[in-house]
Amino acid sequence: MSSSPTRGSKADEWIERLRAASTRDEVLGAVWDLRDDAYDFPGEWQRVSAVRLLHFLADQLEQVADGTVTWERFGRLIGNAVADARSGTPSNWDG
Template structure:
């Protein structure tokens, strides 16, 4: 599996600090190894997707914000994932 898909999956599932760190390193590796997959990620697309995802989270959901970040990144980068 490529680093982008793996990093996004790990980011969305992260429950510990170490899992979060590992996911971020996977995403960094993807950005380094396959920069063409990251061309859709601009400050505007990131912040728009993040705001949209945050607006959908109920105040009392208890959902960790890292999961919201993962959803936002998947929204922006998902169309670039293979298969």
């Protein structure tokens, strides 16, 4: 067992959990885990500013053609926005 996590390993896990979430509680749990990860490993999150995250979230929400956002879809949208903000590469998938 390693004494420190590898770069991005926990954040990637929480992003995937968020993308897979289908209920309010699952979405909230994954968002809180991401928040904790950003607090515990700030170096991993240096590229993610509020402006950058909100930009990618807006991009994701614009892709929802029918205007319907369920908890399941919302989790995927936020997961994509966080992943995009961390990587700097926009995804073109509305989940």
